[in-house]
Amino acid sequence: MAVKARTDLEALDRTDPLSGFRNEFFLPEGVIYLNGNSLGAMPLAAAERAKRVVEHEWARGLIGSMNSAGWYTLPTTLGRKIAPIVGAGPNEVVLTDATGINLYKVVAAALKMQPDRRVVVMEGSNFPTNNYMVQGLLEQLDKGHTIRFAEADGMLDAIDEDVAAICITHVHYKTGNILDMAAITAKAHAVGAAAVWDLCHSAGAMPVDLNGCNVDFAVACTYKYINGGPGAPALLYVAERHHGKYTQPLTGWYGHAAPFEFERDYRPVGDIRQMLSGTQPTASLSIAEIGIDIMLRADIHQIREKSMRMTDLFIELVEQRCAQFGVELVSPRDARQRGSQVSFLNDDGYPIVRALHDRGVICDYRAPGNMRFGFAPLYLRYADVWDAVDHLHDILASEAWKEDRYQVRAAVT
């Protein structure tokens, strides 16, 4: 569409079927939050849940809450809940530990399934912690495994019969480019490799169909589009066909066949719980349920449709109003190929992002030069897209980003 004025976007908000969800989140006055792809906003009910888990379950229930408040089984009960959001069966998912640690477990499990192969295919330019975790694993295995780094356009070709497993992130953390889960997984299976997917930037932002794509293992964080809270324990998926056969090295008592018998030696339970190690950070895990429950009430197809439209509009408006200041689209132009974020490149991206922050437009910076804008359809309005571009235009036109206070080195963003 050709947008001429803020009123065009206000009109879209009036007919947005998801508009009611915004009322379930806290959004600070004067903030346009374009960073839900990094940390989702707080659902209002999360405050009440935090109070309950601390002041009621911990304070009054004490250790008894392991049973009475269901703490002990939270990883599986929340896994069962979140499963449909990623197209998984109810017994295929747990919520536990951090994303990177879960990635380590599933890649270790995948490599065990192909003991005679030595190559892992990864997209080298994607979020590097995945590379780091796999590098740590391979070095520890000390059997000559290597990572074959490939980018999107060479991904299918990189998967050949030397490959033990692929470990691929569905949506690129910087560009938002979507990889074809079905095609890449099919190629992996065709050559006898296991398929591991990282859904950090897709879970909750678009339909994901792990079962439909026949994916073997997957991980995802829950604190981005799922709004589970800062550092909430991560999702881990193992296709049911591997249950009872896979192994993973972080073998703790939660994954034991009889955890309360306190046997000396490990005996794996044989289902998805085998991916659990030990006691989970209960406050964080319990709070995550709130974001999951909201997500379950939303139509993921409506989320995807709004996401594509918002990012399309953002690109259109930025290019319409800011092209003369030198901003280069890094993300795919075709919405079908793009996640729920848009990145623009500018050599002065860091001070520009800081100037945007000062005006309440929260986006982030990913070196080198990427200004990254995330669009969480559950709580953003179309009008926010207009306002964000308005601020960006003002900052660029006035050269406000050249002020001394913005000329500092990139820190944590």
Place this chain on the structure above:
Amino acid sequence: MAVKARTDLEALDRTDPLSGFRNEFFLPEGVIYLNGNSLGAMPLAAAERAKRVVEHEWARGLIGSMNSAGWYTLPTTLGRKIAPIVGAGPNEVVLTDATGINLYKVVAAALKMQPDRRVVVMEGSNFPTNNYMVQGLLEQLDKGHTIRFAEADGMLDAIDEDVAAICITHVHYKTGNILDMAAITAKAHAVGAAAVWDLCHSAGAMPVDLNGCNVDFAVACTYKYINGGPGAPALLYVAERHHGKYTQPLTGWYGHAAPFEFERDYRPVGDIRQMLSGTQPTASLSIAEIGIDIMLRADIHQIREKSMRMTDLFIELVEQRCAQFGVELVSPRDARQRGSQVSFLNDDGYPIVRALHDRGVICDYRAPGNMRFGFAPLYLRYADVWDAVDHLHDILASEAWKEDRYQVRAAVT
């Protein structure tokens, strides 16, 4: 001392230098909480902290709280705080992940230091998740490593020049027996092995001197005597002399030399942060600071003295009043040899523990037959010891534990 009446214990409470700490905790009306060795009670200030981290830092600060609220550095800032509680230097400790996962990291690091040796010494009867984690690690290494299980009396003899590392829990989870950290570590070093200690049942309950004992690596949970909250991230210690030399396999971006450069390949930071993988469960981690702050204000020698006296009194009273019903002391009789817990054996331990719960005496059961009573000196009163024994006596004398409702199979306790 020979205790005759509750008033003798009330007198001890009146002169207890730690008595003021009880007011900093929430303890439910009518509950005698003898399970602080499993999950510590809630400090009142933890409720306010939970509210702050969720409703202020998350809701209002959003992703900016990574910097402005110090989320990103919490693992090291809290590590620095907690370090003196275990006799560590300020740069030797982080708070991160779960205890078992941290154990995996440090044992992996320890084994790397002795690449030609194949034996790990562990106390097989201790909390089995440690065995499981090391078994998972050794199976993954696939180099013929084995665990040599030894019990307390044979521990020193089990440590010979085949041993790459020892991985020992300081205080036994079931009996409360204390192992001699200085002597066992010295023996390990004498034969060229690395010493890994698990402080789950000693951190916060007694003086621990990691530096003084020259320990190489250690882990501890923070949700028992340190009152960090359910499943709070765990302590991990690496002696400074190993910094820059050790490696661990769970290599994530938090341990990278330049995490915000997003380099493709892992470069270890070379200090304690190298033990970090990724984003932590922030609500749980932040709340843990409250318990740590309280512990830092308490005199650990007073804690230990009160702990020894309480457990002495408990043993004396149970044996005085309940001996005829068949309760056998499992814990060491000498307080100097005993942690802050006492276990008594009875074939009907499980229904007895359930009957105690019904009367507000919260203790736990560890198969087979162990009734385990923990004494957290910060919030327990000497009079509680009397009352707990009173209930135990009543249950045994009246045979209340034989009621049908208590005759169920052990579940999570």
